[in-house]
Amino acid sequence: MNYKLVFRLLGRLMMLEAVLMLPSLAVSLIYGQGDALAFVLTMGITAGIGALPAFLLKPRRSDLNARDGMAVAGLSWAVLSFFGALPAFFSGAIPGLVDAYFETVSGFTTTGSTILTDIEALPRGILFWRSFTHWIGGMGVLVLTVALLPRLSGRTSLLAKAESPGPTFSKLLPRMSDSAKVLYGLYLLLSLLEFVCLMLAGMNGYDALIHTFGTAGTGGFSNYNASIAAFQSPAIEWIIGVFMTLFGVNFAVYFHLVRREWGVAVRSEELWVYLSLVALATLGITATLVPAGTGFWTALRQAFFQSASVISTTGFSTTNFDLWPGLAKSILIVLMCVGACAGSTAGGFKVSRAVLLTKASFREIQRTLTPRKVSVIRFEGKSVQEDTLAQLGVYSFLYVCLALLGGFLVSVAGTDLTASFTAALTCLANVGPGFGAVGPVENFAFFPAPTKLLLSFLMLAGRLEVYPILVLFMPSLWKKN
Amino acid sequence: MRIVIIGGGKLGLSLAQNLVNEKHDVTIVDRNDAVLQKGMDTLDAMFIKGSGVSSEALKEAGAQYADIVIAATTWDEINMLSCLTAKKLGAQYAIARIRDPEYLESLPFLQKELDIDYVINPERSTAREISRMLRFPFAGSLETFARGRVEMVDFRAAEGDQMVGLPLKDINKKNKNMPQVLICGVERGDEAIIPKGDFIIEPGDQVHVVSDVNTITNFFNYIGKGMATVRSVMIMGGSRIAFYLAQMLIAMHIKVSIIEVNPQKARRLSETLPEANIIEGDGTDQELLESEGLADVNAFITLSDRDEENMMAGFYAVQRGVKKVIVKSSRDNYSAIMHNIGLNTIISTKDVACNVILRTVRSRASRSSASVERMYRLMEGRVEALEFIAGVDEPYIHVPMKDLSAPDCLVAVIVREGQVRVPFGNDTIEAGDHVVILSRRTGVSSLNEVLKVK
Secondary structure: OOHHHHHHHHHHHHHHHHHHOHHHHHHHHHHOOOOHHHHHHHHHHHHHHHHHHHHHOOOOOOOOOHHHHHHHHHHHHHHHHHHHHHHHHHOOOOOOHHHHHHHHHHHHOOOOOOOOOOHHHOOHHHHHHHHHHHHHHHHOHHHHHHHHOHHHOOOHHHHHHHHOOOOOOOOOOOOHHHHHHHHHHHHHHHHHHHHHHHHHOOOOHHHHHHHHHHHHOOOOOOOOOOHHHHHOOHHHHHHHHHHHHHHOOOHHHHHHHHOOOHHHHHOOHHHHHHHHHHHHHHHHHHHHHOOOOOOHHHHHHHHHHHHHHHHOOOOOOOOOHHHOOHHHHHHHHHHHHHOOOOOOOOOOOOHHHHHHHHHHHHHHHHHHHOOOOOOOOEEOOEEOOHHHHHHHHHHHHHHHHHHHHHHHHHHOOOOOHHHHHHHHHHHHOOOOOOOHHHOOOOOOOOOOHHHHHHHHHHHHHHHOOOHHHHHHHOHHHHOOO | OEEEEEOOOHHHHHHHHHHHHOOOEEEEEEOOHHHHHHHHHHOOOEEEEOOOOOHHHHHHOOHHHOOEEEEOOOOHHHHHHHHHHHHHHOOOOEEEEOOOHHHOOOHHHHHHHOOOOEEEOHHHHHHHHHHHHHHOOOOOOEEEEHHHOEEEEEEEOOOOOOOEOOEHHHHHHHOOOOOOOEEEEEEEOOEEEOOOOOOEEOOOOEEEEEEEHHHHHHHHHHOOOOOOOOOEEEEEOOOHHHHHHHHHHHHOOOEEEEEEOOHHHHHHHHHHOOOOEEEEOOOOOHHHHHHOOHHHOOEEEEOOOOHHHHHHHHHHHHHOOOOEEEEEOOOHHHHHHHHHOOOOEEEOHHHHHHHHHHHHHHHHHHOOOOOEEEEEEEHHHOEEEEEEEOOOOOOOEOOOHHHEEOOOEEEEEEEEOOEEEOOOOOOOEOOOOEEEEEEOOOOOOOHHHHOEEO
16 A cells, blocks of 8 residues: 555545535524634644645655545545544534444444434534535545546546445546546535425525435434434425436436436436335335224335335435335335345445346356357346356345344344344445344444444445445555555 | 547557647547556547447537547558548548558548548657658758648858858848748747848847658758768668658669568569668678668668667667668657667657647647648747638639738748648639638738738
8 A cells, every 4th residue: 555645645634524514614603602713623633634634745656546536535534534523522412432423434434323412402413414425425525526626636536436425436428537527516516406305395504504414415313313204395306216216327317418428328227226116116105004003195105205215225214114014014124135226326235236246147047058058148238247246146145244244243232133123234235224222212322332343344335335334444455565 | 628539559549648738628539448448547538439430439529519539440441431420420630640651642632531630640740740840850840731732941151151140031032043932931039030031140040941741852952951872771671650651761762772681562662662772681691781881871771560670770880970860669658768878869650640640630620620631830939821722702812922922921832732832922812722821910810810901
């Protein structure tokens, strides 16, 4: 690893983080709840510590290689989460450092799991920052860096690649910095649209911002203990439901729509599978809720909202779905395992991977009958390399291992089977709530500190798609070049 | 500019690297996953998997919006078809790498029919570059116009040169035998001058002259700056470059020997180059080199396909005191070693091709209008040399030069049906002529702008 280069980049990212805290500082100044000082202090520390490597280190070789890119991705998310946790810690809003770290990781990774029992008691500046981390984390810190500082390094695509979700990485435009700008432009546009819709539906400006951040990043932090249920407004539920679905779509689709390449956008296989999954889940859950005594329209609304919330890995809730019939909960678990589209702001395993694996499985079964048949798997109209499939198999194995091992280790803390395994899965998939003791109206506060760190690790692994976090544990990464 | 490169081989990637550094939007199309993967990790460009002849892949790469499409795969036929497809989709300008000598004669009409704007033949360009090194070892630059028929070369005038101290209009009167070239630009200190007839050249001026290829060569030999001393050249390796180079050198009446180890190749060379002395044998065999007169040749050029053999043979020639040794190398990382052992003139086909294409791209990027065929910036950009094709119904057509005024501008040469002429007062420009002008105004976009009927 090129230490000087990696640490210089980390330093610059920390300085960027300090700048990104400015809006939160402004909010805390407006409401004057005594948290402004914590922001000033944090910004000073973060920028100060970041400036040292950013300006003092002069790497001899300033070209990033694949290994450095991975290291920067993994380290930056862990480090930014730590410094992002300081405002809540300094202001006393979250007294424990581990708790504050968990909360911030949950924010940046757009998970939305919380250790807060009374969210509404927190100062508004802190809550704003908590939700703002969703918005940054959704499209990615490194993508933002590449958009803002294109001259950072010659091979910025490696950074964005390490951070962008999906089995394959493809740029929208030839130059990485242009691609990143387009992504953030689309992101900003959709966010603005949702903000306006929420305002029209009767939210106040602050709430609308908080929930736009929560939806856009597919995170799920709300500033109300009851999440979206607090508004008691079907209109707001529909709006957020639709936008959660939209933010789970690959942004390349929007890029093509903006460029009026309708055909390319509409032909996206992943998009149709994703939308079908939302529709099927909505219908399935509605069908289980109606016999249990819920009115059809209410059932449909709740079913759609919760399906969209879980598949897009947002994690908002309008109702305590932990009390739903078993089949409805099973449907949600399946959605949790699949996740949304590659190239979106959402987490999870990704629809494209699920589709590819399904196709590969069918082929293998077919092969046992006709061993000499040559068949190529096609996805999005293109043949898929055998290499990609092999890598996908390994990725899936690692993903399942992390979920199972995570669940096993969580249960050491004494929680039951449902809570342990759904806690691990919901963190790994960046959804937010699980079932049982970690259900939608519960929180993660009762876990001991080591479990919270374990879950933080799972959230980071899930957001960065496993490898950038796992490589941090490989000794060979830390060897000097 | 938006540039699509088809083929991510050595040339393709090296071009892409340069173009990305010059802030162009580059998209590379290749069929090979390994190439795409390697490129993706090192280059800030877009990579599309697919064949250059598939319109689907080209559309995905955005060839329909591309300003330039460069086809640089290994196969000439694919390159031609890729260019054709890209142009039909809407690409503005197409460059194809075509190197099989068999296409050479049919190239002009192939190029027209397939709508290819520029053909790069790396081997031929390399041969031309080597011949330039031999002909004008002192020249700062050499630019070509009208498909290589016209050359523009610069040199530094020294005390005692024939043209120093005389008004331009008197130079040829005083020096009756001096081949007639056009002195088209002079750099003096920080000044860029397009000289008139009464201009006097001083020692230290950087003088740009233009004419057809043979006249230029004879001119430099006459003023004693050419490699008139190069009378015989020995080439090791009968590659395509050797073939093209030998053709060029023979046209300049230089004695050429080619050593080729493969009997069939040697035989074919002797069929196509009857005036060259073809020797069948191993070029690394020192006894053979000696017996064929290595010590007596003025230049030794190694052009075999193996870098190591080229190096060793070149090294031996340097030891034996050959004045000019040029070594071909296809690997970048050898050049430092070669310098260390005294081989200073190294040439790489990839670099030559890359430079030629980059120059074309740059001239496209900076030129002002679609009617400009070629554009070069001379004298640090203060003078532009532009090539136009004369239109049919333009006011300047058929008007004697003496009745045209061209402020800040000089009509350097007119090429009509392959004949190069330096225009005088009674010459006219006819429709379809290639006209090269030098202009101190930048951004000239048509001949109409600069040529006014008095």
